[in-house]
Amino acid sequence: MDKITEVQSQALEAIAAAQDLNALQQARITYLGKKGLIQSLMSEMKALPKEEKPAFGQKVNICKQEVTAAFEKRTEELSRLAVSAKLEKEKIDITLEGDRLTIGTTHPLMMIREQIEDLFLGMGYTVAEGPEVEEDHYNFELANIPKDHPARDMQDTFYIDPNTLLRTHTTAMQMRELEKAEGRTPIKLICPGKVYRRDDDDATHSHQFMQCEGLVVGEHITLADLKGTLEYMANRMFGNGRKIRFRPSYFPFTEPSVEVDVSCPFCNGKGCSVCKGSGWIEILGAGMVHPHVLEMNGFDSEKCSGFAFGVGIERVAMLKYGIDDIRNFYINDARFLKMFDRFD
Ligand code: DAH
8 A cells, every 4th residue: 555655656746847748758658557657556456365455446546546637737737838938939029120131223324214214205205115136227227327438437336247236326216216107297206225336345435335316207396496305304304404505516317417515514504623614514416317317218308307316324324423434334333323222
């Protein structure tokens, strides 16, 4: 009988001491298992005198019940502890700072392109596109630059084969659009895009750069319309109060041709280091579409006229944001690109 009491108190102690479900399981096997200590007490009963058996049996049963009850209670306790330990371990501290994702910014050239598109869309223009791998026909022939024309030297060209090249100017798209219109007017569009020239890269030259072409064809279109349009663009791009001036120039596809200066946005035309003291900065080439270009593209140059211009996007961006090296646009140094966050 004492042995039963002893086994029982050992068992209860072992159960209480078990710190996790594994240890508890061990204790169960030791005491409650088929070959466990309580079972072996049962076997000892056989050896007892008959009259002692009932009391002994009863006591072993009570012992078994109590140990089982203690085991179940401890199982429940330890399971609960295990769950809360797991929850504690998996707790997410929402006050911890997370990893910051680096999000890209709009490229400054795209910003200028979008600003130009917006301002012309606002005036009812459409935006046209064309291929960067272009035919000689559109890049040169229709633009009044036949083979052997000296103007071909002005634009060192990447040729793919004798008739295929990387377009050297967005004027190629102007020619595609003129041809597509089949003599119908009015035409009012811009064509922004990349262009390529066989230049050595330096602070002001890049073998790949961007232009935006503008084209308006209709009845009674004059140089004054061109001037008003470009003045509006200069004010929108460089701030109110900009003036523009035309200087005579030469392009094979326009007659007359002009180079267009904008009054220096840095000194308001007074003269500074950016405008080299002149108060003016050259921003683009333009002119009245050459009658021969209109005729080659199926327009009656007696009945309609048009103006065109081609503006360098890098040039506008460099002026607007004070960038002194064109290569910055193409190196893709994140520190440079990030600076344009605030303009976006
Ligand atoms: N295509 C010229 C260039 O790349 C720019 C240009 C000048 C475009 C006059 C025009 C224009 O449409 O009328 O230098």
